[in-house]
Amino acid sequence: MASSNSEIRDVMVLGGGLVGMTLAIGLARAGASVHVVDRDDPAAQTAEGFDGRASAISTASWNLFTHLGLAPLLEPKGCPIAAIAVNDGLKPGRIDFRPEPHEGSPNDSLGRMFANRELRLALFEIAAGEPNIAWHPASEVVARERGSFGVSATIADGRTLRARLMVGAEGRQSPTREEAGLNVARWEYRHRAIVAGLAHSRPHDNVAWEIFYPSGPFALLPMLDDEQGRHRSALVWTVAEDSAAAVLRMSDAAFLAEARERMGGVLGEVELASPRSSFPLGFHHTARIVAERLALVGDAAHGIHPIAGQGLNLGLRDAAALIECVSDGMRLGLDPGDGQVLARYERWRASDGLMVAMATDGLTRLFGIPGRTASLVRRLGMAGVQRFAPLKRWFMDEARGVSGKLPRLLEPV
Numbered sequence: 001m002a003s004s005n006s007e008i009r010d011v012m013v014l015g016g017g018l019v020g021m022t023l024a025i026g027l028a029r030a031g032a033s034v035h036v037v038d039r040d041d042p043a044a045q046t047a048e049g050f051d052g053r054a055s056a057i058s059t060a061s062w063n064l065f066t067h068l069g070l071a072p073l074l075e076p077k078g079c080p081i082a083a084i085a086v087n088d089g090l091k092p093g094r095i096d097f098r099p100e101p102h103e104g105s106p107n108d109s110l111g112r113m114f115a116n117r118e119l120r121l122a123l124f125e126i127a128a129g130e131p132n133i134a135w136h137p138a139s140e141v142v143a144r145e146r147g148s149f150g151v152s153a154t155i156a157d158g159r160t161l162r163a164r165l166m167v168g169a170e171g172r173q174s175p176t177r178e179e180a181g182l183n184v185a186r187w188e189y190r191h192r193a194i195v196a197g198l199a200h201s202r203p204h205d206n207v208a209w210e211i212f213y214p215s216g217p218f219a220l221l222p223m224l225d226d227e228q229g230r231h232r233s234a235l236v237w238t239v240a241e242d243s244a245a246a247v248l249r250m251s252d253a254a255f256l257a258e259a260r261e262r263m264g265g266v267l268g269e270v271e272l273a274s275p276r277s278s279f280p281l282g283f284h285h286t287a288r289i290v291a292e293r294l295a296l297v298g299d300a301a302h303g304i305h306p307i308a309g310q311g312l313n314l315g316l317r318d319a320a321a322l323i324e325c326v327s328d329g330m331r332l333g334l335d336p337g338d339g340q341v342l343a344r345y346e347r348w349r350a351s352d353g354l355m356v357a358m359a360t361d362g363l364t365r366l367f368g369i370p371g372r373t374a375s376l377v378r379r380l381g382m383a384g385v386q387r388f389a390p391l392k393r394w395f396m397d398e399a400r401g402v403s404g405k406l407p408r409l410l411e412p413v
């Protein structure tokens with residue numbers, strides 16, 4: 001929907017990525033009028049090869065998609081994760097996270113795998129048909145202003161968009177966060193994730209594999225079979241930054257030989273089903289996620305290692321919490337950018353964001369320590385978790401995203 005230059009909307013979301021667009025749809029469905037501005041073009045963002053990643057969507061995030069009407073579009077595209085197998089290299093002593101049939105989620109799975117492209121296609125289709133959303137793709141923001149009465153963003157083509165609340169959702173390098181002076185703690189892992197699609201002879205049986213090597217984790221994530229009936233998985237292989245270029249330059253045959261060596265034959269014969277791409281890995285965390293008429297969501301607020309597949313889920317929990325804070329506030333007659341609305345959002349998200357960030361960082365470091373003693377400690381820890389049901393359930397609840405006080409949109413429909 002187009003909007004006039006002078007119109008003041010309730011919320012302006014800067015960055016219409018996976019988190020920003022989900023937030024915009026949720027706010028719009030709750031009755032708020034929303035601007036969404038993204039510097040990229042949706043046709044480019046959904047082209048094959050733009051983002052070769054796949055995401056594990058937790059049960060709670062799936063509940064959010066269901067509430068927002070995305071589930072019918074996404075349901076046929078997702079591959080349920082029935083179990084997560086965690087291994088310290090190829091040594092014996094793996095732990096399996098496999099929920100009992102009565103453990104609650106709709107199909108008892110630990111989430112579903114989706115190609116990021118499919119997530120974007122569904123979000124963009126719903127957003128395009130949502131009357132409360134004014135979507136401004138391929139728009140570069142050249143100036144942002146926030147004041148006691150409202151916020152505005154000037155686009156490179158001269159338009160000025162106005163709203164009551166500004167949301168920074170531009171991912172890791174969020175210029176809105178930087179401009180607001182919200183301090184970020186950050187460190188680089190000096191690792192890079194190499195991502196590729198694999199086709200393989202053995203079925204994956206809906207098992208996600210996390211195989212930890214001192215050089216970095218190696219994950220095999222189950223995807224649906226392709227149209228030719230080939231079994232497929234998504235590979236996320238973490239390598240040291242200084243060897244990443246060499247791994248990316250390898251011939252397909254050499255790359256597959258290296259990958260096979262780390263897979264212990266769990267998927268049988270493997271071949272490449274998509275080109276390789278790579279992502280630098282770092283950690284960042286912002287203690288303050290609100291300022292005057294401003295809130296941060298998703299990777300703009302926190303960036304974590306993809307070891308446990310939680311970054312997007314964490315961002316979707318931000319989105320669900322912010323939708324609830326803004327819509328509850330508006331129902332009480334409060335301005336969406338009111339300090340009380342934002343303070344509630346920040347209080348709600350602070351502990352979850354920090355806990356997931358620290359747990360993920362701890363896991364990354366624990367599994368990255370070389371040597372036999374460290375390996376023994378890891379395997380003893382893993383054996384303990386394997387045998388101790390409450391601890392295992394806690395880990396599984398975290399994977400499903402259903403621990404802690406949940407926003408209403410993350411509850412089952």
Ligand SMILES: Cc1cc2nc3c(=O)[nH]c(=O)nc-3n(C[C@H](O)[C@H](O)[C@H](O)COP(=O)(O)OP(=O)(O)OC[C@H]3O[C@@H](n4cnc5c(N)ncnc54)[C@H](O)[C@@H]3O)c2cc1C
Pocket residue numbers: 014015016017018019020037038039040053054055056057139140141169170171172175193195236279297298299300306308309310311312313314315
């Ligand atoms: C290899 C890898 C695997 C991962 N796997 C998983 C997983 O399995 N599960 C999971 O939960 N998470 C996973 N993650 C994390 C997840 O991908 C991110 O947390 C998630 O994409 C963050 O979404 P976002 O919308 O906050 O940011 P982004 O996806 O970065 O989106 C930002 C948006 O803002 C736009 N933008 C940027 N700058 C500007 C600007 N100046 N002006 C306007 N618009 C702008 C961009 O075009 C984009 O659309 C993985 C990450 C990596 C690297």
